[in-house]
Amino acid sequence: MDGVFLYILGVLIIVVGVAVSIGLHEVGHLVPAKAFGVRVTQYMIGFGPTIFSRRKGETEYGVKAIPLGGYISMIGMFPPQSSRAGTSSTGIAQLVGPDSRRSSGIAPATDAADPAGTATATAPDAGGTGDGDDRAGRGFFDLLVQDARRASAESIGDDEDRAFYKLSVPKRMVIMLGGPAMNFLLAILLFAVVLCGFGVTTPTTTVGQVNACIVPAGSTASADAATCPAGAPAAPGAAAGLQPGDTIVSIDGTEITAWDQVTGIVQVSAGRELDVVVERDGAREALAITPVLTEQAVIGSRGAPRSTSRATPSRARWGSSASAPRRPCSGSRSRRPSPPRARTWRRSGTSS
Structure with missing residues (x-):
């Protein structure tokens, strides 16, 4: 209902x-x-x-x-009909008058001085040749134009x-x-x-989610603590004590002002320990996080992992994602959402 x-x-x-x-x-x-x-x-x-x-x-x-x-x-959408070449309401020159009436198959008007209309009339195409067919094709359109002109003149x-x-x-x-x-x-x-x-989603430097474990590429298993597969290794961020709500202050002495910086540093730091300073409940804490290189499944046109003989691409991660609230008229550059991909972590905004 x-x-x-x-x-x-x-x-x-x-x-x-x-x-x-x-x-x-x-x-x-x-x-x-x-x-x-x-x-x-x-x-x-x-x-x-x-x-x-x-x-x-x-x-x-x-x-x-x-x-x-x-x-x-x-x-007055249409100007009144003229007996000479004039200008239409759109400013385009056109020929109106006796010639246009003949082209639509309408006999020209006659007067008392010329009752037979010989001064302006033309003989019909008796043989059915020449431009008679063209005249017939234009006749309907010309009649519509004349009717529109007549109605327009009456409304004035x-x-x-x-x-x-x-x-x-x-x-x-x-x-x-x-x-x-x-x-x-x-x-x-x-x-x-x-x-x-309504605003647009804008990634911040605050951690929105921390994965508990690392799942294989293409797996449908969740990285939540309650549903981690048996034997799955712990995610580096969770193992180091990173928590949702932590704000990344710096990494290896580099001040962090945007989540793109976090993603860029993590991706080139597989196997190298990073000194991460976070702000939690108003206090700063130092964490040591070592990103790991994980496989990333190739996604087909239907959004599902695709089997391929080529090597599965790898990417360094530490198992966390950014908080991405909506910011009305914030003036910040919004991040365009990436296409769905199988990951070893569940995304909530921009990931690293």
């Missing part, structure tokens, strides 16, 4: 999140359009039947049944000076790019919320 509830809750969160993202995207178009004086007749989230709507001023705000998109409706009314096409090209670009810009700002905001609100 809990699983079903969580599933439904997850779906609702996704739907609400998508709707909010769409709404903010449309706000990115709406705000500059109103700022530039364009009359916006509708602001809608979703498509299909309208579930809720309310008019405020000259704009109708509402929510539709399918929350997979949205739109704002501005008057007496507010032609507030039409979208009356704006300069830079202002039209600001309106059209406002939506993507809002999505970009939303992504930055969400990233900041996650980073500062």
